[in-house]
Amino acid sequence: MEKLTVKICSGTSCFVMGAAQIQALEFTPPEDIADKIEIIEVRCMNHCKDIDATHRRGPFVMVGDELVSEATYEKVVNKIREVLNKDCK
Amino acid sequence: MSDSLFIEIGTHQQQKHGEDCFGDTIYSKKIPEERRIISILSDGLGSGVKANILSSMTTRMAMKFVESNMELLRSSEVMMDALPICQVRKISYATFSIVDSELEGKTRIFEMDNPPHIFIRDGRPLNVKCKELSSPKWKDRTINISQITTQEEDRIILMSDGVTQAGLGNKLYPLGWQRQGCLDFVLKTIKKNPHISAHDLAKAIVHEAIEKEVEKKAGDDISCVVLYFRKPRKLLVLTGPPFDEDKDKEIAELVSYYDGKTAICGGTTANIIERELCLKCEIDKTSFDEKIPMSSIMEGIDLVTEGILTLTEVYRMLKEGIDKDKNNAAVRLTRLLLDSDKIDFVVGTKINIAHQDPNLPMELEIRRNIVKKIFRLLQSQYLKEISVRYV
Numbered sequence: 001m002e003k004l005t006v007k008i009c010s011g012t013s014c015f016v017m018g019a020a021q022i023q024a025l026e027f028t029p030p031e032d033i034a035d036k037i038e039i040i041e042v043r044c045m046n047h048c049k050d051i052d053a054t055h056r057r058g059p060f061v062m063v064g065d066e067l068v069s070e071a072t073y074e075k076v077v078n079k080i081r082e083v084l085n086k087d088c089k
Numbered sequence: 090m091s092d093s094l095f096i097e098i099g100t101h102q103q104q105k106h107g108e109d110c111f112g113d114t115i116y117s118k119k120i121p122e123e124r125r126i127i128s129i130l131s132d133g134l135g136s137g138v139k140a141n142i143l144s145s146m147t148t149r150m151a152m153k154f155v156e157s158n159m160e161l162l163r164s165s166e167v168m169m170d171a172l173p174i175c176q177v178r179k180i181s182y183a184t185f186s187i188v189d190s191e192l193e194g195k196t197r198i199f200e201m202d203n204p205p206h207i208f209i210r211d212g213r214p215l216n217v218k219c220k221e222l223s224s225p226k227w228k229d230r231t232i233n234i235s236q237i238t239t240q241e242e243d244r245i246i247l248m249s250d251g252v253t254q255a256g257l258g259n260k261l262y263p264l265g266w267q268r269q270g271c272l273d274f275v276l277k278t279i280k281k282n283p284h285i286s287a288h289d290l291a292k293a294i295v296h297e298a299i300e301k302e303v304e305k306k307a308g309d310d311i312s313c314v315v316l317y318f319r320k321p322r323k324l325l326v327l328t329g330p331p332f333d334e335d336k337d338k339e340i341a342e343l344v345s346y347y348d349g350k351t352a353i354c355g356g357t358t359a360n361i362i363e364r365e366l367c368l369k370c371e372i373d374k375t376s377f378d379e380k381i382p383m384s385s386i387m388e389g390i391d392l393v394t395e396g397i398l399t400l401t402e403v404y405r406m407l408k409e410g411i412d413k414d415k416n417n418a419a420v421r422l423t424r425l426l427l428d429s430d431k432i433d434f435v436v437g438t439k440i441n442i443a444h445q446d447p448n449l450p451m452e453l454e455i456r457r458n459i460v461k462k463i464f465r466l467l468q469s470q471y472l473k474e475i476s477v478r479y480v
């Protein structure tokens with residue numbers, strides 16, 4: 001099965017908003033998803049510069065092709081499970 | 090100009106055991122207009138605060154005199170007259186060694202009462218001819234003046250008598266380590282590592298001297314200055330996207346034609362270079378750190394880091410010292426800066442709107458300001474040659 005790509009932004013503004021905590025996924029991912037995902041660190045994806053969408057804030061993480069804003073470790077893990085489950089069905 | 094030599098000055102000191110202040114003083118100064126560097130080591134009589142005052146007064150005065158090319162014998166008389174007289178010994182006293190060097194090669198060394206300098210050329214000691222001068226007023230003092238044209242890979246080592254007398258009282262070194270001991274150590278060290286930096290060599294000498302001491306406790310102030318004449322190591326630091334997008338290509342070309350190492354600080358900047366030069370870029374996970382974004386690996390580029398957080402941390406470490414047990418992007422960048430002699434900054438002035446968001450949990454410095462602080466520090470404290478270009 002192809003792995004689900006998770007892109008964590010490590011650009012400046014995402015980083016100060018807490019992206020470093022999400023990077024823990026890379027080193028200690030929860031067991032149930034550990035071998036189903038591939039973590040990619042990326043530089044600024046420009047979402048932070050999208051001033052018209054002020055309701056959305058970093059850190060930004062892409063789970064597959066879904067964007068998670070104001071991402072936290074839990075939020076991303078939940079999103080990953082959700083996407084993986086959807087794919088199973 | 091670009092081919093003239095660079096003089097790297099490295100110093101290391103250890104105060105006498107039990108004292109909290111250095112009795113020896115080291116003071117170096119660059120005079121860029123004259124392409125000249127002056128470095129002075131002075132040892133004050135005794136140790137502690139009193140010695141510190143004597144030696145710092147001596148270095149300051151000597152610097153003024155040498156800088157303004159005043160005749161040396163006369164200057165030394167003035168210095169001796171000016172030094173406060175020691176209540177115990179009824180003499181005013183501080184020694185000095187001065188190296189006055191022009192980048193084109195002419196170097197003069199003035200010494201009074203410090204152990205004679207060591208001059209290394211081609212891995213061997215060189216005895217530089219010297220003239221003796223003495224003052225009618227202070228008869229027991231003589232000043233030695235040596236002059237030589239320096240070449241690439243020459244080294245001059247100045248030391249206080251704490252180095253040569255290290256080990257006194259230790260049965261293994263009845264007369265202390267002595268200048269010869271120190272010289273042998275220097276030759277051995279250079280043979281093992283021919284390009285050892287001035288800083289590392291000075292540190293190694295002082296540590297070795299301490300090794301000789303009884304219980305490894307410094308019996309006197311131990312100080313060492315190393316001047317290393319060599320080709321400058323160049324570094325290009327590119328940070329920030331240019332104000333004008335038309336300049337992207339030009340900036341990228343700067344990087345590909347630069348004759349030295351290159352560092353890129355900033356995600357957007359890295360994106361520009363990646364796109365313009367069609368390079369592949371990958372995050373370097375070995376640089377993981379909770380406070381500093383990871384660096385990336387890009388072919389042909391020595392270091393790629395995030396921008397403002399990394400630079401802010403670099404500035405802190407330049408001020409407070411490098412975090413030795415870390416290997417994050419900021420530590421790597423600081424090391425790269427410190428290992429270079431000539432640093433060319435190219436600073437893009439486009440403002441990153443995302444950084445102006447008042448909801449960010451911390452204030453982010455404006456790139457231009459932090460770069461300014463960094464290069465001022467590199468210039469004044471680390472004597473680096475800096476150029477800055479804003480684009």
Ligand code: FES
Pocket residue numbers: 009010011012013014015043044045046047048049058060443
């Ligand atoms: S820093 Fe993450 S999207 Fe810009």
